[in-house]
Amino acid sequence: MRPLIAxxxxxxxxxxxxxxxxxxxxxAAKPQKPPRRTVxxxxxxxxxERLWLTPVVRVVTRVGVPVFCVTLGLGLxxxxxxxxxxxxxxxxxxxxxxxxxxxxxxxxxxxxxxSPEVEGAVHALLPVRLPASRFALDLDGYRxxxxxxxxxxxxxxxxxxxxxxxxxxxxxxPVILWRTALGLQMLDESGHRTASLTRRxxxxxxxxxxxxxxxxxxxxxxxxxxxxxxxxxxxxGLVRVGERRWDIVLDKDRRILxxxxxxxxxxxxxxxxxxxxxxxxxxFSRLDLRNATRPTIRLSAPALVAFQQAAAQxxxxxxx
Numbered sequence: 001m002r003p004l005i006a007x008x009x010x011x012x013x014x015x016x017x018x019x020x021x022x023x024x025x026x027x028a029a030k031p032q033k034p035p036r037r038t039v040x041x042x043x044x045x046x047x048x049e050r051l052w053l054t055p056v057v058r059v060v061t062r063v064g065v066p067v068f069c070v071t072l073g074l075g076l077x078x079x080x081x082x083x084x085x086x087x088x089x090x091x092x093x094x095x096x097x098x099x100x101x102x103x104x105x106x107x108x109x110x111x112x113x114x115s116p117e118v119e120g121a122v123h124a125l126l127p128v129r130l131p132a133s134r135f136a137l138d139l140d141g142y143r144x145x146x147x148x149x150x151x152x153x154x155x156x157x158x159x160x161x162x163x164x165x166x167x168x169x170x171x172x173x174p175v176i177l178w179r180t181a182l183g184l185q186m187l188d189e190s191g192h193r194t195a196s197l198t199r200r201x202x203x204x205x206x207x208x209x210x211x212x213x214x215x216x217x218x219x220x221x222x223x224x225x226x227x228x229x230x231x232x233x234x235x236x237g238l239v240r241v242g243e244r245r246w247d248i249v250l251d252k253d254r255r256i257l258x259x260x261x262x263x264x265x266x267x268x269x270x271x272x273x274x275x276x277x278x279x280x281x282x283x284f285s286r287l288d289l290r291n292a293t294r295p296t297i298r299l300s301a302p303a304l305v306a307f308q309q310a311a312a313q314x315x316x317x318x319x320x
Contacts, residue, residue: 099135107131107163114169118151122167134159150193176218177203179210179237191218207232211240221246224258227267231280245290250280254300259290266292 041049051057078084098104107130111119125145128137139157146155146167154170172194174186184197186206193215197203209221221238224246228235231250239247239255246263248256258266266289273279273295279287286298 099133104134105131105163106134106137106159106165109165109167110160111167111169113171114167115151115171118149118169118171121149122146122169131163137165151195153188174203174206176221177206177208178215179208185215187215187218189218189222191215208237209240210237211243213243214238214240216243217246220263224248224263224267227264228271230271231274234280254284255286257286257288257290259292262292266290269295 078087109123109126109130111122114122125142127142127145139159143155143157146152146169151171152169153172156168158166158168160166172188172192174194175189176187177197177200178185178187184200186194186197186203188194200208207221207225209218214221217240224238225232228248231248234250236249236251239249241247245260246258248258248267250256256267256270269292270279270287270289279297282297283300283302284297285300286296288296288298
């Protein structure tokens with residue numbers, strides 16, 4: 001018998017594949033880059049870097065330097081007098097061309113709410129002759145000039161499309177007359193003068209006041225006149241005394257002396273006395289109401305003589 005001989009698993013020998021692999025040349029290794037050399041910054045570059053990181057330096061560099069350069073260039077360019085004159089002339093011509101455009105022209109003045117006298121004054125106060133440019137008219141100054149008129153309370157200026165300047169005026173309403181050494185003055189409810197009068201009968205519908213400082217107490221005078229309405233047909237007006245209080249002047253040169261405080265309550269007491277005893281029909285010259293607890297009446301000269309005669313006759317009859 002032939003002996004059993006195990007055949008090799010690898011026909012080319014057990015190390016055939018490994019031999020071939022061994023026979024192959026080893027793959028060439030990739031060349032490696034040499035490590036980068038770290039160069040330390042110089043002292044100057046380090047300081048410059050730190051200086052650049054300062055906020056002030058960065059702002060000055062980015063903003064200040066360009067502004068300085070532009071300003072320097074303009075200063076050098078404008079340093080020439082001829083260039084400056086040309087620039088001013090050019091800017092003035094440009095402004096004139098813009099201001100004289102048709103859309104900026106005012107050709108009409110419309111006045112609303114004014115009496116003929118005030119309307120004429122408003123026309124006269126217009127500082128320019130129309131047509132004129134809107135920019136040639138000082139609206140604030142024109143408005144202030146109109147407000148200086150005594151009869152004007154408020155005024156509004158409106159530039160309307162089409163070149164119309166609208167002036168809307170609200171006049172003061174006179175409510176009382178103030179007699180002064182210079183004549184009669186019409187006052188509104190606040191005591192502001194509205195106009196002058198030459199004759200009292202020109203405005204008989206307005207009550208009359210007189211005395212120094214009466215114009216400063218017009219609201220109080222109006223309150224007194226409203227409270228004394230039942231006796232106004234007999235009243236000629238109010239007189240301010242000592243810039244502190246009022247007297248009601250009645251017909252026949254009679255007076256009602258009112259207190260400094262609460263004059264309206266004093267009038268109510270006088271009306272109550274008149275309703276009870278017909279006081280105002282008597283012949284007296286003064287009715288003093290300054291003392292609220294003790295009103296005093298002063299008889300006129302004829303009434304005093306008659307009273308004395310009556311008292312003497314009464315005394316004589318009593319002695320008999």
